[in-house]
Amino acid sequence: MITAPLPLDEDVRLRALRQLDILDTDPEDAFDRISRLAAFAFGVPIVLISLVDEDRQWFKSHYGLAACETPRSVSFCAHAVLSKRMLVVEDALEDERFLDNPLVTCAPNIRFYAGSPLRLPDAQVVGTLCLIDSKPRSFDAREAAMLADFAQLVERELELRQQLVRSRTAHERDRRSLAISEARFRTVFEQTPIGKAVVDLDGRFLDVNQKFTEIIGYEEIELRRRTFASITHPADVAADLVQVAELLAGRQATYAMEKRYLRPDGRTVWVNLAVSLVRDVSGTPLHFIAAVQDITSRKKSEEALRNYHIELEARVRERTAELRRSRDALQIITDNLPALVAVVDRDLRYQFNNETYRRVFDTDPAALRGRSLSETLPPDVFERLQPFFARALSGERVTCDEVRYRADVDQVWSVTYIPVRRDGQVTGFYVMAHDVTEQHRTERRLRERALVDPLTGLANRRALQDALRELRASGEPFALFFMDMDGFKAVNDRYGHDVGDSLLKEIGRRLVATVRSGDVVSRLGGDEFVVASRGVMDARTGERIAAAICREVSKAFVVGGRVIETSASVGVVLTGAGGAAGVVDAASAVLAAEAEERTEVQAEAQAETQTEPRTRADDALCLADAAMYEAKRAGRNTWRMAANAKVIARVGA
Template sequence: MITAPLPLDEDVRLRALRQLDILDTDPEEAFDRISRLAAFAFDMPIVLISLVDEDRQWFKSHHGLAACETPRSVSFCAHAVLSKRMLVVEDALDDERFLDNPLVTGAPNIRFYAGSPLRLADGQVVGTLCLIDAKPRTFDAAQGAMLADFAHLVERELELRRQLNRSRAAHERDRRSLAISEARFRTVFQQTPIGKAVVDLDGRFLDVNQKFSAIIGYEESELRRRTFASVTHPADIAADLAQVAELLAGRQATYAMEKRYLRPDGQAVWVNLAVSLVRDVSGAPLHFIAAVQDITSRKKSEEALRNYHVELEARVRERTAELRRSRDALQTITDNVPALIAVVDRDLCYQFNNETFKRVFGAEPAALRGRSLGETLRPEVFQQLQPLFARALAGERVTCDEVRYRADADRVWSATYIPAKREGKVTGFYVMAHDVTEQRRTEQRLREGALIDPLTGLANRRALHEALCELRASGEPLALFFMDMDGFKSINDRFGHDVGDALLKEVARRLVATVRAGDVVCRLGGDEFVVASRGVSDARTGERIAAAICREVSKAFVVAGRVIETSASVGVVLTGAAGAAGVVDATHAVLSAEVENKACADDPLCLADAAMYEAKRAGRNTWRLAPNPEVMAALDA
């Protein structure tokens, strides 16, 4: 007996077979009907629809035979799968490959065999439709053609099954994605420590979270019966409505302002309000998303600080007038104020310094008196502040909010310069500087949190939107690469979300290392990434970058001690690039249906998404180049 060797493309063939999701399934009438008809047409006692797995041949239909499977090593069908052609054995005892085969020497005592390969749409042979008899038979060309026709019927059923599996998988994937997206939004909306509200175009509250209700003191049910104007301080309504009008006119995407809401008891509460307008795919406004932070305490602190400044300025002026009599008293007062306080004359020399100068500059206050600011300040700081000194000496009160006195420290100061007058003439100015480092850090954290993906550290969707607006406004050629990982869900299911998250971080690292230093690398969410490359002006360069992305992602990853293999499908769009027009005829027909469904023929990101799905359909681990939006618009016209 001669066992058929494995085909060269065995891994691909087995993957295609398993994608049918048919092995070990219950009998189906569609397949059994074909077996019965073939048995009748050929007057054959045994007809099998045999699918050749890794170690066995399994029978989806077995007319005239009780067994459901046999070992692949003794399979006649394995020889047909190897050759990918019809196999006819008129007498097994005359064929050295089979004369001592257990299926010949024992039940079912095969003497005659004819098997037609079952070939899928991608060319992979997954099994055979075979005829078996316990006695030798002749088999002419006409019978072979008819057997091939019956095999085509089986192939059609297999292809219909594969398409149905794909449709079911896509539907389930979309259903799960939608459910996850909705759950994520609801969780973020409700549990965020920031007040959130959804407001319709007429200003009515559609939805609010508990934090929003707590800030302005109304129950959620009551707010849904009100408009934002009805709970806004009358003095702030006009400014708020003016910003809303700018959003609706499309002149800005978001706005932020400080305003006051009125609680049910009439008490005003200060908030920091950030509003975005949500539009549908056609650009029509849908509703507003508002984020609210209670800044009442900060406002009170600012008012107190302003009062403190006013009081301090008055005290400084008063004490300066008494300086000749009470310098020691003045020194004691200012030394206990957590700020830099100094008096500078018209020659820019210190006349007075408080104790805080010792902590910041490392010099005794008394040692600084008489020394010029140019000697004590770093050259770049002196150059930065010199114009403000001149304005203060001209009688203007000025402030610089970004002063860094020491190069070896990261402290930031807000310095105010107040003209000092005597008998109507400016004799110098007072210096009052407050450490605002923590305030700046808090503001920076808030800005970064809105633009950075917390998992990978890449730019997020909002940051990408801002970058694309800037890049497109510049008029330069631009290439977008929309990348989706192949099989990421199965990795999550098999190894868990912690491994999946670690893999996403590694993918992000490779993307940053692969593209150019100035390119924008963004994670949209899930396993979707986008790269925006400025100055890419021809299709060849775009394809080279896409190939590099596919190549790097397809290399094995070592994550949490496991070797994980994956790949990526990439869609590429070039905007404002003449090189992209050359591929329009080849890709326009393929992408038109996808683009029409998405209603985004003029949106480069949407076109890149559609091209990525075309890469998926082409077999994954590849890329597809879409025509640029201007050419698509011209062809559609």
């Protein structure tokens, strides 16, 4: 066994891996879904998303394998990380690097390995997406390209995770800074020897410190029920209101005046009042901050008051700047994500949109802010998604797959709605939408391939079985034509398998052209074809179709510049009216007799394809097979009905 040496940039690579903050984390569906799809696409029992750590390889996803990690010293993936290229080992016992590796000689008994490197945006290779089989196998360029595509899906998830980690770190840093700022403000607010109050735009007290209550003589709870005008001496109210109007009009930022307050016992207290108006980043007034000082101690507290104002204004500017930087950073990060990102409030109006909205909705993201979802989304899309909006606003994280925002664009999105909570209340939700169009196309192609014979493009055995089950369930009469080529082995022996394959394709095309457009034409394997023809209710029609098949197949073929003459034997079974509809009483005896005349290879091939419990449709298929052998015994290039095989059938439910 040869252990892969460490890359020259191992320290940089390990630092990049650990910055992902992914090692020893819980399984995630996004990665497990890729593993399952890869296992299905390549037909392998084991698929791993392996991250190569300092002394181990750890599996973020391990489809088909119970272990979560193995030592790096025995890792195949370490070799791929070293070379930074795809590593393919078609037979580990033939490779001196791995032939005595414990993972080869013991469980999981690796014989085949293919690993595609996982690169971060900075080009560091942190692991592989690898395929493992306990049997040796070949791996062509098309499969290598497909594996690289699957690896890019994993890389996209890793990149998104990296961006989210950075965003979370920045957010936490901003949160701590704001918390420190708030703590400092509260310390200054509470501990300074000056009476302070926060007053809303209607003049009501929102917050006061202990010193303020001592100067005015009211308890805090009583002040919260009052306005500043209600405790101001009547002779001073008008002058105070004039100054407030000046603040709101923007003609001055603060004002100072001497005024009188009326204490609860009716006594008057003179104070030096200083008031500031706090505005948000857009200039909209938020509230007043008032500072009062007993004139008798004015000289003493003059310096503290001046320093307080300087500190307060600096904190406001710092907080405003921090908020602006945080929002700008969030905008930059989300604008570069390959996803739709938005924030929606409880009224279903956009509060934030990233740049991807411009491409998908052909609208400036800034223009969407404040616009309702019902105005932005097509009516049918909004109606479908409305229940998801309601669930998100109730505090539930929900995902809706297969969302199509535009009917004129073949693009499918997977959308997640995440509740936004502030002070224990849901104030809206985040929108995270990922483009899954290519994934859906891949899944559709994989489903289609599972039902199509790869050589002829006809329906395969599985598709035929599905069609027969549907026909039996519908109760509609139909006929089965089981066709086997006469002397096809001689064609393969004489001209080679390439010519034989071309001949099978031509036979398939002739069958499709011969039968009706609604009939099912399938290839079971080798040179065996089956036609399921709907609505055939009598023997005469079945005979006519069988004769047409024999006639068309017996015509000479021109394949690869050679003229090939061949023929076919056809067995016919009618189901429904006048046919073998139901369980066949004598089918077992007939099939046993026929099996004795078949070659060992044919019997083994039939056993390999018998993967499901036999159904009534299988009985009909077996009868057609038996009738085909009757045609071969009758001289070939002919057909026989199942009734001629001396099989007694009864019609049953």
